[in-house]
Amino acid sequence: NAGVTQTPKFRILKIGQSMTLQCTQDMNHNYMYWYRQDPGMGLKLIYYSVGAGITDKGEVPNGYNVSRSTTEDFPLRLELAAPSQTSVYFCASSYLGWTEAFFGQGTRLTVV
Amino acid sequence: AQTVTQSQPEMSVQEAETVTLSCTYDTSENNYYLFWYKQPPSRQMILVIRQEAYKQQNATENRFSVNFQKAAKSFSLKISDSQLGDTAMYFCACIVPGAGSYQLTFGKGTKLSVIP
Numbered sequence: 001n002a003g004v005t006q007t008p009k010f011r012i013l014k015i016g017q018s019m020t021l022q023c024t025q026d027m028n029h030n031y032m033y034w035y036r037q038d039p040g041m042g043l044k045l046i047y048y049s050v051g052a053g054i055t056d057k058g059e060v061p062n063g064y065n066v067s068r069s070t071t072e073d074f075p076l077r078l079e080l081a082a083p084s085q086t087s088v089y090f091c092a093s094s095y096l097g098w099t100e101a102f103f104g105q106g107t108r109l110t111v112v
Numbered sequence: 113a114q115t116v117t118q119s120q121p122e123m124s125v126q127e128a129e130t131v132t133l134s135c136t137y138d139t140s141e142n143n144y145y146l147f148w149y150k151q152p153p154s155r156q157m158i159l160v161i162r163q164e165a166y167k168q169q170n171a172t173e174n175r176f177s178v179n180f181q182k183a184a185k186s187f188s189l190k191i192s193d194s195q196l197g198d199t200a201m202y203f204c205a206c207i208v209p210g211a212g213s214y215q216l217t218f219g220k221g222t223k224l225s226v227i228p
Contacts, residue, residue, distance in 0.1 A: 033216075041221075042203050043216070043218045044218075048215070050214065092157070097207065097209055097214030098207050100147075100159045101157075103156065103158075105155060
């Protein structure tokens with residue numbers, strides 16, 4: 001019963017490097033999301049998708065890109081990593097936009 | 113856009129006692145949904161309870177219940193018979209389907225410690 005799977009769980013990047021956070025879900029959900037969680041804060045939406053081929057910006061999209069070529073996968077791309085992108089990243093999916101969101105286990109990213 | 117406020121950064125409760133976590137929200141829409149999520153030290157976000165704004169009846173899930181006061185825009189979580197496994201961060205969240213972004217807006221969280 002996999003649910004939402006994120007990889008990697010931990011990563012250290014140097015300033016200016018790029019990387020892709022992978023997210024896949026096996027629940028056939030149309031809605032998928034990327035959030036970031038900074039210390040002492042709740043989660044903030046980076047990007048979301050309501051189906052394959054459709055993505056849109058959330059509250060904090062700068063410095064990130066996404067794509068959604070399949071229902072299952074929703075990778076998040078960081079270009080030119082900056083220290084401000086040090087955070088814990090969560091991928092989530094839901095059947096409808098207002099139903100329960102299922103979260104992955106998170107990726108702790110440190111940019112040095 | 114909606115906002116969610118949790119005014120209690122930290123709380124503690126004795127095992128087997130009852131505790132209430134506060135949450136207020138603000139939206140100009142009539143159709144919205146409210147959630148409480150739990151984040152234990154494992155970091156996994158887990159849904160505790162969900163409330164539809166159009167339902168007057170307060171949602172209940174086993175030891176967890178809410179007090180939904182729509183006019184006051186208040187959505188508190190009551191945990192009865194607290195257990196050590198309830199130790200976690202608790203986040204209140206709101207989504208407004210009609211707003212177009214399907215964005216779950218979270219509060220800053222309340223860190224709950226259950227004391228043996």
